Amino acid sequence: MRLSKSWVIARKDFKTFRRKKNVLYSLLIAPIMISILLSVVLTVKDIPATTLSYLLPALSFLYVILAGVVPTAIASYTVVGEKVEKTLEPLLAAPVTDGEILLGKGISAFLPSILAILGGSVLFMVLSDVVTFKSFGYYFFPNLNTAVTLFLMVPLAILMSVEWNVVVSGRVTDVRVAQQLGGLIVLPFAAIYVLGEINVVPLDVTSNLLIICGILALVDVLLFSIARETFQRDEILTKWK
């Protein structure tokens, strides 16, 4: 597999996104809005430091859920969008392998998503630190658990979302259906969040976060092989109408 080919495909997609404002908006709005909203919530009343030390990691985990949502718009567009605009056939006729195409599509969905989510989380951390400094007497962010969540779990969650969306995109022919089915990826992350809230899997324990990361990594590897298997040129060209 030649990374250079995948990068050419990804760069082409980046150019396309820049011209498609709706894709850009769907990418940026959620992380920015959530970051501002969460910080505003923290200012509503004086929350004790003990509650904050439990609440802030839980809020940080919302970015993992966001990592499932944000790539959906782009990832579903990259494959189904090519099909809808009938650009997939000449692309498949070019000297690139299925794996290179899928990797290119993965990169083009992954990079903007992680930039948007990390950007949003930095905004959240800065605003939270400003708001909670009085209660803690120190800056709560950054810390080890947040680093694990943002720099390990979020990328793995984005990867999972991208791969899931590529698998879904390979099976459906409508962008909206692809986005709706693609959005289902948020369910396991929401389940983890709930398990954290009811203290079954506390999310302020580093080892728990690392175990979740390990599971996500395994699922990512599995989904990539499924994505390659389900990306069938014959079906894409002959069954997609």
Next chain:
Amino acid sequence: MIDAVGLTKKFGELTAVDNLTLHVDEGEIFGLLGPNGAGKTTTVRMLCCLISKTAGQASIAGYDVSNEADALKIRKLIGFVPDNVGLYEALSAYDNLDFYGKLYDVSDEKRKENIENLLKMLGLWEKRDVMVGTFSKGMKQKLALARALVHEPQVLFLDEPTANLDPEAAKTVRDFILDLREQKRTVFLNTHNLDEARKLCDRIGILNTSLRGLGSPQELENNVGGRATVIQLERLTDEVLSSLKSLDLDMIVGENKVTIRLTQPEKENPAILDAMFRAGGKIQSATIVGSTLEDAYLKLVRKEAKE
């Protein structure tokens, strides 16, 4: 350059292409004619390694289309214009060609040179930075041709390149295809436009799931459509008719007129006219009439379908 032996594609119970055998020489413009659903696009997709074959063999420049490693080599050798042009409408004309040039590993310098040459040749250079979404159908078709040529392929597959184009745009595309002949490129052209096939193609294959006929337009017209000699007499007598029947000819008898289907009328006419003359026939005129490519096409497509 292009070889297919017994090439077959089935989609479940449906046979799209059945036992197709053909050879296309280097530098030849080969046309595949057939009605909608005849299997033309499926054939091109198999030859371009886009879909797998069910049976048979096919190769481009000696590379096997069903071999994974060869498929990448084939894709580098060929240019492809699908029936839907498949351009990125949110990108400019230049960016579309640049993207494909990079995918085909064309060096930066060569890519710039080729893109400029092609866009100028097709009258699109002034529009190079304009988003393709704003282009007319004709402009898009020309750009798709440029895209297929940006890496200077040896073989070009064109699927209905002039369908839905106005006459002026269609002529530009046709002239451009004729220019490719001068460049010694091999062109495999799918079309159901008989006039276009006649003007452009060195040889034509007539496909309707299976290959029904193969040859130059002239050969198909003469050999398949057949030719005829129309003989006008002063009076068609029983003696003259008997003399013709004794020659066992395929003929249609009219009022003082006989139309005789012949493969090579130039060779066969003297004997026929001599027999008529001996039987006392007074011949006013004898005219050789040829059938058109359309006659040959319809005859081949319908004949086999009835069988």
